[in-house]
Amino acid sequence: MGEVAATMKIMPEGVDTDLDDLKIRLEAVLPEGASIFGSEIEPVAFGLKALKLVVLVGDLEGGTEPVEEAFAAVPGVESVQVTELGRPV
Template identity: 50%
Template sequence: MGEVLATIKVMPESPEVDLEKMKADIQASIPEGTEFHKIDEEPIAFGLVALKVMVIVGDEEGGTEAAEASLAKINGVNSVEVTDIGRLM
């Protein structure tokens, strides 16, 4: 079994959400079996900025589900969506 790099788009509830605190909360909430890689910011519109969280997970069915569930529970998060998955060689 290999590993994949998954990009998970985390949308804050509003532009007023403290992104630095949210980034720290994201890193702290990464579940066991998931390796944090990095976070990029993606401007959306009207001051709203999405966070693109990249994690490394095992290449099995449901590999990102634990990470998605953990990220969705963070205060200030509106939605969580896997936007890309690529196999690591």
């Protein structure tokens, strides 16, 4: 089994959402076998910032769906979007 690196863009519910706290809460709900490989905060517009995470997941059936569903259920998350998939380097 190999690993897939999925870059995910997590949009918070508002400009006042603490992205550092949000990242901690997202790490806490990661499904077994998934891990965060990297992160950055990306300005979007009008003070709104997105949290971009690179998540390593096994290349099993279902792919990133369990991670996306877990992240979407976290309070403070408006949306989760996979922006890139590839092999970790």
